[in-house]
Amino acid sequence: MGSDVERLVMGRYVVRRLGQLVVVVLGATMVLFACLFVLPGDPVGQIAGSDKARDPAVIEQLHKQYGLDKPLVVQYGSYVGKLAKGDLGQDYTQGRPVTEILAPKLLNTAKLAVVAIVFDVIIGIAAGVIAAMRRYSVWDITVTFSTTLAIGVPSIVLGMIMQWVFVIKLGWFPLISDGTFNSLILPAFTLAIIDAALVAQIARSTMLEVMGADYVKTAVAKGLSRPVVLLRHILRNSVIPVITYVGISFGALLGGAIITETIFNWDGIGLALVTAIQQNNNPIIVGVVTISVAVFVVLNLIVDLLYAALDPRIRLA
Amino acid sequence: MKTNKLNEQAEGDDMTSAETAGGSGPDKAAPLLEVRDLQVEFKVRDNVTKAVNGVSYSVDAGETLAVLGESGSGKSVTAQAIMGILDSPPGRISGGEIYFQGQEILSMPENERRRLRGAKMAMIFQDALSSLNPVLSVGFQLGEMFRAHRGMSRKDAKAKAIELMDRVRIPAAKQRVGDYPHEFSGGMRQRIMIAMALALEPDLIIADEPTTALDVTVQAQVMDLLAELQREYNMGLILITHDLGVVADVADKIAVMYAGRIVETAPVHEIYKRPAHPYTEGLLASIPRLDQKGQELYAIKGLPPNLQNIPSGCAFNPRCARAEDVCRTDIPVLSQVTERDGTELVGRGSACHFWKETIHG
Numbered sequence: 175m176g177s178d179v180e181r182l183v184m185g186r187y188v189v190r191r192l193g194q195l196v197v198v199v200l201g202a203t204m205v206l207f208a209c210l211f212v213l214p215g216d217p218v219g220q221i222a223g224s225d226k227a228r229d230p231a232v233i234e235q236l237h238k239q240y241g242l243d244k245p246l247v248v249q250y251g252s253y254v255g256k257l258a259k260g261d262l263g264q265d266y267t268q269g270r271p272v273t274e275i276l277a278p279k280l281l282n283t284a285k286l287a288v289v290a291i292v293f294d295v296i297i298g299i300a301a302g303v304i305a306a307m308r309r310y311s312v313w314d315i316t317v318t319f320s321t322t323l324a325i326g327v328p329s330i331v332l333g334m335i336m337q338w339v340f341v342i343k344l345g346w347f348p349l350i351s352d353g354t355f356n357s358l359i360l361p362a363f364t365l366a367i368i369d370a371a372l373v374a375q376i377a378r379s380t381m382l383e384v385m386g387a388d389y390v391k392t393a394v395a396k397g398l399s400r401p402v403v404l405l406r407h408i409l410r411n412s413v414i415p416v417i418t419y420v421g422i423s424f425g426a427l428l429g430g431a432i433i434t435e436t437i438f439n440w441d442g443i444g445l446a447l448v449t450a451i452q453q454n455n456n457p458i459i460v461g462v463v464t465i466s467v468a469v470f471v472v473l474n475l476i477v478d479l480l481y482a483a484l485d486p487r488i489r490l491a
Numbered sequence: 492m493k494t495n496k497l498n499e500q501a502e503g504d505d506m507t508s509a510e511t512a513g514g515s516g517p518d519k520a521a522p523l524l525e526v527r528d529l530q531v532e533f534k535v536r537d538n539v540t541k542a543v544n545g546v547s548y549s550v551d552a553g554e555t556l557a558v559l560g561e562s563g564s565g566k567s568v569t570a571q572a573i574m575g576i577l578d579s580p581p582g583r584i585s586g587g588e589i590y591f592q593g594q595e596i597l598s599m600p601e602n603e604r605r606r607l608r609g610a611k612m613a614m615i616f617q618d619a620l621s622s623l624n625p626v627l628s629v630g631f632q633l634g635e636m637f638r639a640h641r642g643m644s645r646k647d648a649k650a651k652a653i654e655l656m657d658r659v660r661i662p663a664a665k666q667r668v669g670d671y672p673h674e675f676s677g678g679m680r681q682r683i684m685i686a687m688a689l690a691l692e693p694d695l696i697i698a699d700e701p702t703t704a705l706d707v708t709v710q711a712q713v714m715d716l717l718a719e720l721q722r723e724y725n726m727g728l729i730l731i732t733h734d735l736g737v738v739a740d741v742a743d744k745i746a747v748m749y750a751g752r753i754v755e756t757a758p759v760h761e762i763y764k765r766p767a768h769p770y771t772e773g774l775l776a777s778i779p780r781l782d783q784k785g786q787e788l789y790a791i792k793g794l795p796p797n798l799q800n801i802p803s804g805c806a807f808n809p810r811c812a813r814a815e816d817v818c819r820t821d822i823p824v825l826s827q828v829t830e831r832d833g834t835e836l837v838g839r840g841s842a843c844h845f846w847k848e849t850i851h852g
Contacts, residue, residue: 411624486625
């Protein structure tokens with residue numbers, strides 16, 4: 175009922191949330207700009223050559239070229255002005271537009287994130303459902319134990335173990351990633367496992383909660399078959415909190431998995447960020463952060479909309 | 492409004508009758524539902540909670556049995572055992588039989604049992620808000636009955652759902668069929684629960700405190716609707732309640748439960764006049780009355796028993812003013828209540844060593 179009104183309310187909600195996006199991006203980049211400004215080290219030092227060979231005139235020229243001679247506020251102002259036109263500036267080492275450098279890397283990160291999240295959801299939900307349905311069984315204990323273990327292991331350790339086992343001992347995957355699907359599997363799996371452990375724990379606890387709900391008893395009392403009760407009445411209600419977590423997690427992955435991309439040498443924006451930090455390549459750093467902040471906020475919005483679509487009790491306001 | 496029906500029932504209403512003994516197939520003379528010596532326990536680790544300890548009762552078509560008792564008396568657990576929706580584990584039926592239309596249902600395979608649920612016997616729960624799925628529209632949830640049991644298409648089921656909503660007098664059913672439970676008022680939600688239970692015109696309805704969560708004014712409407720539909724479809728109704736006021740209006744007979752046992756059974760109008768068990772006496776005395784304004788309300792002293800450690804003898808003895816030594820050692824059986832001169836009072840039973848003193852003063 176009143177679907178026109180609902181659509182209007184939702185439209186307004188989306189517009190307001192996108193307005194928030196602008197504020198968040200501005201805030202994040204402003205903080206980042208200030209931080210990079212006060213940091214020691216000359217960003218153009220790398221381009222100007224080694225310490226001894228530096229020519230003060232060249233440095234000055236470069237400062238001028240990149241606008242580094244101007245005050246921070248002016249620099250930030252010109253950055254925002256360009257950003258509004260979708261321009262992230264030029265990088266220091268290659269002198270190419272940041273967007274041009276980051277576009278293929280963003281695509282790589284997205285590939286990794288999508289595959290990781292698919293593994294994540296499949297493993298996480300399956301493990302959670304099995305554990306909840308066979309509570310206190312060997313399955314449940316196995317899931318509880320292994321998920322707790324997985325959550326405790328840092329991704330850097332897990333990634334190295336994976337490399338050692340599957341690359342060095344078994345030789346199933348290439349050591350240096352070549353961008354193929356085959357070299358994608360290990361990093362995706364590394365990302366997925368830790369996350370899947372959390373998904374499994376959330377799925378298990380919400381399943382147990384929903385299984386004890388009165389409406390599940392009603393569903394059984396209606397004479398519905400077990401699969402219908404499970405899928406339509408239990409699982410459907412259990413996945414709502416899981417979706418929230420997975421959505422946020424996906425947002426974080428799209429922002430670049432710094433450690434995993436570095437370990438597996440996956441040419442995504444996480445690895446680009448690490449390289450840029452090492453080289454004082456500020457435009458890339460700012461670019462990556464701007465992109466990840468924007469992606470994260472947009473994904474959060476999508477999660478909220480999805481949440482409202484799945485649970486009619488949620489009102490967007 | 493029930494007096495004529497009461498007279499009809501008076502003859503065939505002997506709770507201690509053993510008419511159905513040995514009958515395996517459908518039996519004309521058998522009651523619609525007969526529970527025999529049902530025992531249910533809940534086991535969590537080493538703690539055994541004895542929720543139902545030998546309950547027997549029966550309901551005929553068109554008859555209303557009110558099961559009365561405080562929380563923890565086993566009235567809802569008995570109902571869930573009949574429906575086959577006990578949480579098991581930890582719940583377990585440790586003894587007894589349940590005959591439905593002459594057929595023992597506890598030994599039935601689960602998929603046959605499932606076909607009875609919703610179609611032949613249905614249940615109305617106390618809290619309609621939590622008993623309806625929050626993320627599915629009421630129309631969908633009503634339609635599920637027809638889809639699951641009659642194999643109807645989604646579209647036909649929806650049309651049926653609208654019909655049902657009309658039937659329980661939900662205004663603008665056609666416009667509201669797609670609404671979600673939280674968009675309805677408490678009374679309307681309970682009507683939806685009733686509609687769901689009635690969907691396939693079952694022979695037995697179990698209503699577990701159907702009006703407890705509602706406003707007093709709405710309670711009467713919902714109860715009247717339920718009674719009306721019951722009459723129309725000639726269904727057996729088990730009304731689980733702790734509200735003696737509700738019982739007086741709609742029930743034909745009463746079973747009072749305490750600590751998982753039936754302590755008294757009687758036709759409804761008789762129990763108010765002459766209770767035959769001290770617990771029933773206490774329950775009746777604790778109904779607030781207008782002519783007692785200003786006086787303190789009566790309450791049965793003490794607390795309901797701990798079901799993991801039920802008192803020996805009569806479970807009520809620690810709270811009972813009449814208790815004597817025998818009450819602490821021997822469990823009283825439900826025995827036929829008679830007049831002073833020995834004439835049997837039809838349908839009356841009391842599980843009290845001193846029922847004579849209680850009823851005859």
